[in-house]
Amino acid sequence: MEFGYDETTERLRAELLDFMAAYVYPAEAAVSEEDGWSAPPVMAALKAEARRRGLWNLMPLAWNHRLPDDKFGAGLTNLQYAPLAEIMGRSPHLAPEACNCNAPDTGNMEVLSMFGTPVQQERWLRPLLDGEIRSAFCMTEPEVASSDATNIATRIERDGDEYVITGHKWWSSGAMNPNCEIFIVMGKTDPSAERHRQQSMILVPRATPGVEIKRGMRVFGYDDGWHGGHAEIRFQGVRVPAENLIAGEGDGFAIAQARLGPGRIHHCMRLIGMAERALEEMCRRAVDRVAFGKPLAAQGVVGEWIAEARVRIEQARLLVLKTAWLMDTVGNKGAHTEIQAIKIAVPQMTEWVLDKAIQVHGGGGVSQDFPLAQMWAAARTLRLADGPDEVHKASLAKRELRKHGAPR
Template sequence: MEFRYSAKTEALRQRVADFMAEHIYPNEQALFHTAHTQANQWKPLELLQEIKQKAKAAGLWNLFLPESEHGAGLTNVEYAPLAEIMGRSPFGPEAFNCSAPDTGNMEVLTRYGTPEQKEAWLKPLLAGEIRSAFAMTEPRVASSDAKNIETSIRREGDEYVIDGHKWWTSGAPDPRCRILIVMGQSDPENPDPYKRQSMILVPFPHPGVTMKRALPVFGDVDAPHGHAEMIFDKVRVPAANMLLGEGRGFEIAQGRLGPGRIHHCMRSIGVAERALERMVRRLESRTAFGKPVIEQSVWRERIAESRIMIDQARLLTLKAAHMMDTVGNKEARAEIAMIKVVAPNVACKVVDWAIQAFGGGGVADTWLSSAYAHQRTLRLADGPDEVHRDQLARLEHRRYRNTDPARTGGYPNVLIADGLSEPGQA
C-alpha cells in the first residue's frame, strides 16, 4: 500500500484544514456556549448553519461518499485524513455534511434505496436540508447481538406495521430529523437468523412514534443533536418504504456499519492528535518543583506513548481503509474490528492524560470533557469492544484451524520431564 497521500487528497487536506482554522476553531467556544445556554436547547445552532453554507459554497461538502456522483469520489484511504481533521472539533463533521448518523444513512440510501426513496430522502440529506436517525439498539435486549432485536415489522396489505421500543436513536431529538431507518424482525420464524431482520424507512415526526426522552451521556443530553428513547406503536408506513427487501436487514447493516465504524475511527485519531497537542502546549507553559512540567519524566513518557499509540492507530485505520477499497468490507472485517477497538481506546487514553495535564482545569475544559464523553461512548457505539474482540478471536481461530502447522512451526509443543513432546502430542 502507498503511504503517501495523493495530490488530490493533499489539496483537499489543506483546504479542509484552512476552513477549520478560519471558521471552526475561532467559533468553537461560541458554539459550545450557545448549545449550553440557549433557551431552546434543541434549536439548531445558527452560527453552525452559517458555517455549513460556507463549506457548501467552497465545495467542501459530502466528501465521505466514495461511489456517488453526489460526493467527491474519494476512496476510504483518501477520505481518512480529511475525516481526521474534521474530527478535531465536535462541530467539524456537521460543517461539511459529513456527520453521523447522516453519513451512514446516506450511504444506505445511495446503495440500497429505490429512485423514489432517493428523491424523497437522499436528495434533501445530501443538500443538508434535513437530518436523519438510525433506530437499531433496544433497551430490553443485548443489542450487541443484533439477532436479539425484537421490534416487529409485519406486512398488512400495502403497508407495514411497526411495533417496538428503541433507544440510542442518535439524531432523533434534532428538530431537523425527518427520516428514521428502523431495523426489526419481519420474519421471526425464518430458520436462518440472519434473514429475520429488515430495515424500513419511517418518516418523522410520525403519529405512531413517541420520543420518550433524550438520553444523557455523562449527564449531558448532547443537544441539539441528542440520542432518543423511542416507542413505535402500530406505526404504519407504505410497503414501498422497505429497504432492499424483506430479510435483508443484516446485509444492509454490514454495508452501513463498515464505513460508519471506520469514519468514527478516523475522527477519533483527530481527537487524539488535538488532545496531544493541547497537552504538550499546556505542559510547556507550567512550572512545578523548580522546572517546567514538560521536562518531568512521567510526562515525557506519556507524550512519547501518545505519539506511538496515535501513529499505530492511524496506520491500522489506513490499512483497513485500503482493504475496504481493494477487497471489500467483508474481507476487511477483521481490520475494521481491530480499529474499532483501538482508535476510541487510544483517544480515550490520550484525552485522559490531557485532562490530567490541565489539572483541575481539565475537567472544566469544554472541549476535553466533550471529547472524553464522546470517545468513551464510541467504545459502545456500533458494537462494543467485547463483540469486536470476540469476532477477531473467532477469525483468528479459523485462520489457524485451516493452516498446516508443519509449514509454520505452529505445533503446540511443550517441554516435559524427560525431553520434548512429539509434534501434535502436547
C-alpha cells in the first residue's frame, strides 16, 4: 500500500479544499440558523459550483462489486475517495450533498449500479447521479431488533404481475426530503426459506398509494436534514410492478451486505474529517481563552486531550486507508474484518474528540454557534447506524476465534 496520494487524488484534493474555503465554510453560519427537511437555499449554488469544478459524484460506484466504473461517476477507487470524503466530512451538513456524495443516496446508487436492471438504472440511477432527485433506504423497523436483518417483518408478496408491500419502517434515511422520489424497501418474500434467503429489496416510488409518511424522526433533537431526514413510514397494501424487484427474490440480505460495506467506510471517512475539524476548533479555543490567569492551552489536561486526539485520529485514518485499499484490491469480502474494525473504532474516536472539544468550548460547545454539538450527535448516532458496536464486536470476535479452532 502506497501512502502518497496519486496525481488524480492530489488534483481533486486541491480543488475540493479551495471549494470548501471559498464556498462551503462561508455558507455554514447562515445554514445553521435554518431548520427543516428541505435543502437550504444556498445548496443549489454550491452544487453548481461543485459541478463546475469537477467535484461531482466522487464516490466509487462498482459495476462488478469491486471495480469502479466512470459511467456511474468519477471512476475513483475507495483509496482515492478516502481523503476527499474526509475533507467533505469537515462540513457534513453541506459538503457531501453539494458534491452529490451524501447518504443515503450514495448507498442507493451503489445498489442500483451493482444490482439494478438497465431499466431501473435509467429510471432511478441516472436522476440520482444527475442530482435531480433524492432517495431513501427503508430497512429498520420499530417492532423488531433490526440489527439482525433476518428479523425484518415487512412482507413483499407476489400477486400476479405485482408485488404487495405491507409493513412498518422507521429511521428511513432520506425520506423526509421533499425531493425524495424513490424508496428502496427491504422485506420478506419467503419467511419459510433459509434465514438469509427470506429477504428481498424492491423499489417503491414515494407517490405510490398506500405509502404513508407518519412523521420525521429527530436525532438528539436535530432534524438531521443533511441526510434528507429520517422518517417513520407505513406501507399498507402498496402495489408496485414485479419488475421493481432488485435482483431476485431472496437476494435482499446479500444486497444489504454489499450496500453496507461501502456505506460504513464512507461514514468513517467523513468522521475522520469531523474529528480533524473538532481538533482544530479545540486548539483555537485553547489558545484564545484564558482561565485562572493563563490560556486553556497551558492547562495540562487540555494539552493531554489535544495530544491524545492527534494520536487517535492518525490511528483511525491509517485503518480506514488500509480498509479502502483492501476493498479495492481484494473486494469487500476480503476486507470484512477491517470494515467491522473501522465501524467500531472510528465513531468512538470521533465521539471522544468531539466531547473534548465541546468541553474546551464550555457553554459554546453545546450551542449552535459552533458545529461541535451537531457533529457529536452524528458521531454518536453512527455507533448504532449500519449495525451497533456490539454486533460488530461479536462478529469480529467470532472471526478471530475461528482462527484458533473455535466452531463456526
